[in-house]
Amino acid sequence: MSPDALFCPLTPLRIAELVRSAQKAVCYAGPGIQLDLAQVMVEVAKRLGNEMLTVSLDFDERVMRMGYGDVGAVKLLLDAGIGVQSSPGLRTALVVVDNEGYIFTPTALYLEAEPTDGAASNAVRMSGEQVAQGLARLSPAAKTIAIAQAKTPEAKQRIEALTVDVVSAPITPEKLAEVTVSLETAPPVRFDLARQVRVFEPYLQYVELSLTGAAIQRHRMAIPEKIQKLGGSKELESRLRTTFELIEKGSKLSSKPLEDALNEIRKNFTPSLGKDHGRVVLKAAKPHLVTRLEEFRVKLEAHQAAVAGDLQRHLDTSREQIVAYYLPRVMEAKPDALLGQSLNGQVSEAAAKGWLHGELDKVFPSAESLILEMKLEERYKDVTFETLNRDDFLDSVKNAFPGVDWEKAYKEFQAAGQSEAKDPPIAK
Structure with a gap:
């Protein structure tokens, strides 16, 4: 990725590497957060202090069912003492590490697999001024970090004058328990199977x-x-x-x-x-x-x-x-x-x-x-998840319609199931 490119690919691996490199502060906002990134944040918090990491999510079971995030990741952050805010309806994602920031499109695993290296651009690089404004308008905690990182008194004053745009509130233990129980009672479908179903629909x-x-x-x-x-x-x-x-x-x-x-x-x-x-x-x-x-x-x-x-x-x-x-x-x-x-x-x-x-x-x-x-x-x-689980489904389709070229659908089917090997985990 070019260091000055405005549009760039931002994969989960790249975000994790970026967070791991943090020297001052980390801010993450999006519909949800996956377990791998949450684990990296817990590691970084041990170096920087919990107060230097802020997370804002749309903490709702529907978000988890779409594959935007994992309730186990939220539980991991809260157990580690990292504050997590609930911001209903949040769909655009933001990650800021020190003074480097990106606005990106999060992936709903129910619809498609996570982007990999070499994928099309899904992020926009933020300028220094945009990073400061993004933090200041996201949450009071993020605004505090932005003020602390300001390099001049004038910059601090500009940030202090900004108002927080995103409505948020801390995720309570009661809300965490409610969402966890709901997902345990009716677990999300396997995202790889959901994507494979849509290949044949x-x-x-x-x-x-x-x-x-x-x-x-x-x-x-x-x-x-x-x-x-x-x-x-x-x-x-x-x-x-x-x-x-x-x-x-x-x-x-x-x-x-x-x-x-x-x-x-x-x-x-x-x-x-x-x-x-x-x-x-x-x-x-x-x-x-x-x-x-x-x-x-x-x-x-x-x-x-x-x-x-x-x-x-x-x-x-x-x-x-x-x-x-x-x-x-x-x-x-x-x-x-x-x-x-x-x-x-x-x-x-x-x-x-x-x-x-x-x-x-x-x-x-x-x-x-x-x-x-x-x-x-x-x-x-x-077609259903159960149907696609049967080993003979694809062969049966080919035999039933020998005049149809199934190669394209077959390749999409294989690709759709590659990134998810098991059911989405539920925190306990």
């Missing part, structure tokens, strides 16, 4: 397509228990046990053509990544998928209209078959439920039919209700 989405209620040929109705107790024979044995197939097999009311059409859409637009991963769609192809699903819904509505009339006739026929099958059993068994309603102690055929129909009313659906249950459901979900 523009490319892929999980999708679930399901056709519900249309397969009325597989719809079964439970025979009421009171009717089951009447017994039966082998008649209608293929359809009539404890449950009853509402529609006979091979009926023209079958949903098979619809199911075949939906499966074709799945095959063309939502390849499977394997039974443990589910199906995905390329976001670039999603508009075409949505169009095909709209066309499918038109087919579904046409199917509903086509079966509406015939379906009720089939249901009525099925009901009559059940009544005809059990009527002799009712007349023979004379259930107490019927005898208890008889004025002459006898059970007539009309009463038996009425009783059977009454029991079936409790379980038999109408054609309208079955048609209303016919729905196409679609659900989309973005």
Whole structure:
């Protein structure tokens, strides 16, 4: 880095080296502070004295979750007796060591990795006058340091006349405990995984397509228990046990053509990544998928209209078959439920039919209700941390979309996960 460059790269390593070289004072302000830098500050404080180091942060759990800082670093500073101020909403960062100062853009590890040597410029070098003004306007403690470092009485007077711009207050033990407990209860995500997820978010989405209620040929109705107790024979044995197939097999009311059409859409637009991963769609192809699903819904509505009339006739026929099958059993068994309603102690055929129909009313659906249950459901979900943790995820994506060049995404994926090897630590 050129010693007189205005714009320059300022990496965490460079900041740590700068702080370690301090001979008079250190001032740091930013959304948060990482553990490595806090450890260096503790070392420097032993040489210079705790009062010669000032730190101002936006001490809030949301800041930690964005990866701007580490609550363990704050605890380390406070335990060492270094004063730390809470300045809500602070996003621009400032570091001043002796008379050398920089304004820089802090890195949110949730969004990107820390800059490394040779990275693009992220800092602006401050002049001597700007350093003094920055300290004076940051906090009372920093202003005191600026006054002490002033070289002339006139400079001291100018600094004393400046007002502090940043609202701040000391971080209390209660606030430290509150933030620590919150982060222990719901720990921040691993920042490397969060960045890796964002690599694939523009490319892929999980999708679930399901056709519900249309397969009325597989719809079964439970025979009421009171009717089951009447017994039966082998008649209608293929359809009539404890449950009853509402529609006979091979009926023209079958949903098979619809199911075949939906499966074709799945095959063309939502390849499977394997039974443990589910199906995905390329976001670039999603508009075409949505169009095909709209066309499918038109087919579904046409199917509903086509079966509406015939379906009720089939249901009525099925009901009559059940009544005809059990009527002799009712007349023979004379259930107490019927005898208890008889004025002459006898059970007539009309009463038996009425009783059977009454029991079936409790379980038999109408054609309208079955048609209303016919729905196409679609659900989309973005890739997750858990998904990327699976060793076969990338290979599965390549196999599912062999015509897509995944090399660029793969390189970004690898780079996004290189700087974070473990979960962000939580102070205890």
